[in-house]
Amino acid sequence: MILVCLYGGVWVDRSKRVPIMIGRDLISACALVFVPLAQILGCLSIPSLCVVTFICFSAEAVGGVAQQAYLASLLGGERLIEAYGRIALSSGVSQAIGPVIAGFLAETISPTIALVVDACTFLFSAATIRAIDFVEPKPPVVENESAWEAIKLGFMVVWRSPILRMLMLQASLFFFVNQMSVALLILKASRELGISAAGIGFAYMSGGGGSLIFSLFAENLVKKLGVGRAMGLGFAVCALGWAGIATLTKGDEHCLVEFGMFYALLVVGTVMWNMTYAVARSRYAPPESLGRVISTMRFCVSIPEPLGALLGGSLATAFGFRRTFYVIAVLAVLIALFSLVKSHTLMPSKSDDAIF
Known part of the structure; x- marks a missing residue:
């Protein structure tokens, strides 16, 4: 899927973005509908589910690139903060109510119906994208350039730009630290804190609620701080969430509420960082x-x-969940400081203060 993303970037630069985004939604919808159909026909299997997963992730790998590139061409640099703030708002709503709807459908009807509903949301997305009233500029015509040469040029562009190189380094550090905690969050909640599956679901809903609340004032906050400083603040908020989770112990009367609160901080910090990045x-x-x-x-x-x-x-495994989350929090603080220093150092000019 990673290689698909690289070739997808070349495709996005050489084609109009709307057909790619619509294609992503249609492919994802068809892949999801395949699951209940295969179950009805009695041919559903683990390998077939793996194929469906690969198709959906590959479609998103290419369609996601097209979506971000299209958004930049649609609005330009000055309105991107507003746009991503609104995207954060819609994502917060989805994260807050999506698990509830999916759980209700899976529990009261069947999981396959939930997948059908999910497929319908992709069809709705394709229809709304098609309805956007914006004529894309014609992509440049490229002659005698192979896909590999185009991919290599993408690497060169990133490496030769100090700001893009710094952003890539920050993103690598962020995802490295974030992945340290992804699997541990559920294990910490279920094994060490004794939180039930329903309680973990509540915590994830609280994350969506936190994202929703943050998105209401995200645009003004980012414009006031500047993108670079807001990125550093996003790291710092994540660090607070990880440190808070580290302090939780089994038997605490308010353990579930506190876990949900600290998880919401993680989501808010992640949304802030993703948006500004x-x-x-x-x-x-x-x-x-x-x-x-x-x-x-x-x-x-x-x-x-x-x-x-x-x-x-x-x-x-070696030191336990508590110490590991403390390590993750410390790393996040160090990355936040690095982000703040580098964003200030690489600020090109006073004219960019509102953005970076």
Whole structure:
């Protein structure tokens, strides 16, 4: 899927983005509908589910690049903060009510019906994208350039830009640290804190609620702080969440509420960082190679993710959940300081203060 993303970046730069986004939604819808059909026909299996997962993730890998590149061309640099603030708002609503609806459908009817409903949401997405009243500029015609040469150019663009290179390094560190905690969160909640599956679901809903509340004032906050400082603050908020989770112990009367609160902090910090990172990347990437820049940076930041997961699991096995989450929190603080220093150092001019 990572390689699909790289080739997808080339495709995005050489094609109109709307058909790619619509194609992503239609492919995802068809893949999801396959699951209940296969169950009815009696041919559903683990390998077939793996194929469906691969198709959905591959479609999103390419469609996600097209979506971010399209958003930049649709609005331009000055309105990206507003746009990503509204996206954060819609994501917060989805995270808050999505698990409830899915759980209700799976419990009262069947999980396959939940997948059918999910497929319908992709069809709705395709229809709304098709309805956007914006004529995309014609993509540049490229002659005698192979896909591999175009991919290589994407790497060169990122490496030669101090700001893009710094953003890629920050993203790599963020995803490395984040992956250290992903699997441990559920294990900490279920094994060490004794929180039930329903309680964990409540915590994830609280994360969506936190994202929703933050999105209401995210735009003004980011504009006031600047993108670079807001990225550092996002790391710091995540550090608070991880440190708070580390302090929780079994038997605490308010353990579930506190876990939900600290998880909400994690989500808020992640949303703040993702939002500002996407804005900065779109602003400083050359428009003609934005798709390749996005796919290149996605490729590079995905490399340390499995290493982070491996390190997190190893530390938890050797030293326990509490100490591991403290380590994660300390790393997040160090990354926050690095982000603040580098964003200030690489600020190009006074004219960019409102953005970076």
